[in-house]
Amino acid sequence: MNTLQNPRSKSDTRRVLIIGGGFAGLNAALELGGIAGVEVTLVDRHNYHLFQPLLYQVAMAGLSPADIATPIRSLLSAYRNTSVLLGEAESIDLPGQKVKFDFGELEFDYLVLACGATHSYFGHNEWEKYAPGLKTISQATEIRKRVLSAFEHAERVTDPDEQKKYLTYVIVGGGPTGVELAGAIGEMSRFTLSRDFRRINPSHTRVILVEAGPRILPMFSEQQSNRAARDLEKLGVQIWTSSVVTNINDEGVELGDERIRAATVLWAAGVEASELGQAGGMHVDNRGRVLVEPDLSLEGYPNVFVAGDQASYTHQTGSPLPGTAPVALQQGRFIGKTIRNEVKGKPRSKFHFRDKGQMATIGRSRAIVEMGRLKLAGFFAWVVWLVVHVFYLTGFKNRVLVVMQWAWSYLSFRRGARLIVDRGWSPAEEQEPVTETENEEVTVPPEH
Ligand SMILES: Cc1cc2nc3c(=O)[nH]c(=O)nc-3n(C[C@H](O)[C@H](O)[C@H](O)COP(=O)(O)OP(=O)(O)OC[C@H]3O[C@@H](n4cnc5c(N)ncnc54)[C@H](O)[C@@H]3O)c2cc1C
Incomplete structure (x- = not known):
């Protein structure tokens, strides 16, 4: 096995290996950038940092992939002590202090694991092909294709039952992502597409949000959750609570004896941590998350x-703290500072998460926000949501582009990225998905 060395590594430097360039890994690397005595290598299976909170906007044709993704290499290029490698971590040898990647092995003095999470179909992985989840750019563009194609098919078919099937969208999971997807499809069918078809009336589209629990958005107060439900219903979304999905196939969704015929089913129900921790023999909880000490170490x-x-x-x-961007960002920074301090001989401290609140958006101009005792809903909450998301979006160019696209969509009710993009052409049988973006640095290798 090929063991790679950082090209600038010296014998007295500490080698920090970071796996994952999401919120946690990237912020750990930024904290260590330019620090004497530390050599950082960040490895990610993608060449970009993805701003997942706006991924639903790509899936719903509001933004293009490059608006919410930035090449990791460019984000860290200012730091001479930091290298970025494209690769997939396959296994970890903790006592031997090395990680095996698809390109070779890397040794470390410090390891930061920040591989994120993936979807859980609760033991029914066979549902995935009928009901894709939303976690990556490839999944977002696939969802966009399915959502837009269903309207196109409905316009073409003459059988009313088939037409109804194409115009029925089921979203499984009433958390923030499910609510965002349902609201966006409701809005798209009622407003954006209302004048674009001749044989169908897109505003007759059924959008059904299925939630196993007694209410949507259970992490919010009951009052805010009820407000979100009312706002969704105004966009034509039907909310089915206390409804457990028992099967998903190419005909639609089954909930016990109840069947919903639907051509498009989207999964926003469960997540599970990356398998790398489990594969590394670490202690994990029932969702595959690695149990950590008060200083986030193993x-x-x-x-x-x-x-x-x-x-x-x-x-x-x-x-466990929730799986949100602020938790990941603060933990990444904390780890970066811990390593930095330790190299300077300073002691460790305990991680403490500063909770600044939570928010979810519903359609193009409504949201709910909870910050401590402050509870906002409706248009003003949506403005707060927008400002926060643009503020945290990585990259100045992306911020400007997103604000411009939102302003245009808001004023015109249009969606700029309504393109159905097939998988990229390739002479081989195995085809790779591509983005249609203007940023040639962001490429999308096949999902693993
Ligand atoms: C659709 C959606 C909407 C969301 N909305 C919100 C929101 O509104 N607010 C909020 O706070 N949070 C939201 N979240 C959650 C938030 O995005 C995550 O909590 C956050 O991204 C976690 O950061 P992370 O660094 O732990 O993981 P990630 O951001 O997932 O990054 C993990 C990185 O590891 C890489 N990786 C994984 N496995 C390997 C491997 N084996 N080898 C190499 N690289 C690997 C991945 O390519 C990725 O770049 C949302 C998530 C999704 C999916």
Whole structure:
């Protein structure tokens, strides 16, 4: 096996290996950028950092992939002590202090695991092909294709039952992502597409949001959750609570004896942490998240840290912190600072998450926001949501582009990225998905 060395590595420097360039990994790397005595190598299976909170906008044709993705290499290019590699981590040898990648092995003095999460179909992986989840750019463009193609098929068919099937969209899972998807399809069918078809009336589209629990958005107060439900219903979304999906196939969704015939089913129900922790023999919780110590390190391995969606940190509230961007970002920064301090001989401290609140958007101009005791809903909440998301979006160019696209969509009710893009052409049988973006640095290799 090929063991690679950082080209600038010196014997007295500490080698920090970061796996994952999401919110956690990227922020750990930024904290260590330019620090003397530290050599950082960040490896990600994609060459870009993805701003997942706006991924639903790509799936719903509001934004293009490059608006929410930035090449990791460019984000870290200012730091001479930092290298970026494209690759997939396959296994970890904790005692031997090395990680096996698809391109070779890398040794480390410190390891930061920040591989995020993936979807969980609760033991029914066979549902995935009928009901894609939303976690990557490839999945977002696939969802966009399915959602837009269903309208096109409905316009073509003459059988009313088939037409109804194409115009029925089921979203499974009433958390923030499910709510965002349902609201966006409702809005698209009622407003954006209302004048574009001749044989169908897009406003007759059925959008059904299925939730197993008694209410949508259970992480919000009941009052806010009810407000979100009312706003969704105004966009034509039907909300089915206390409804458990028992099967999904090419005919639609089954909920016990109930069947919904639908051509498009989207999955926003469950997540599970990256398999890398489980494969590495680490202690994990029931969602595959690695159990970490108060300083985010692994029990018995103080030089190995786990952060973000991949970590289960229970030392603050007794239960794991939520899988959100602020948790990942703050944990990444904390780990970067911990390593920085340790190199300078300073002691470690305990991680503490500063919760600044939560928000979810519903359609083009409504949202709910909870910040401590402050609860906002409707248009003003949506403005707050917009400002926060643009503020945290990575890259100045992306911020400008997103604001311009939103302003245009808001004023015109249009969606700029309403393109049905097939998989890229390739002479081989195996085809790779591509984006139609203007940013040639962002490429999308096949999902793993
Ligand atoms: C659709 C959607 C909407 C969301 N909306 C919100 C929101 O509104 N607000 C909010 O706070 N949070 C939201 N989240 C959650 C938030 O995005 C995550 O909590 C956050 O991205 C976690 O950051 P992370 O760094 O742990 O993981 P990620 O951001 O997922 O990054 C993990 C990185 O690891 C890489 N990777 C994974 N496995 C490997 C491997 N084996 N080898 C190499 N690289 C690997 C991946 O390519 C990726 O770049 C949303 C998530 C989704 C999917």
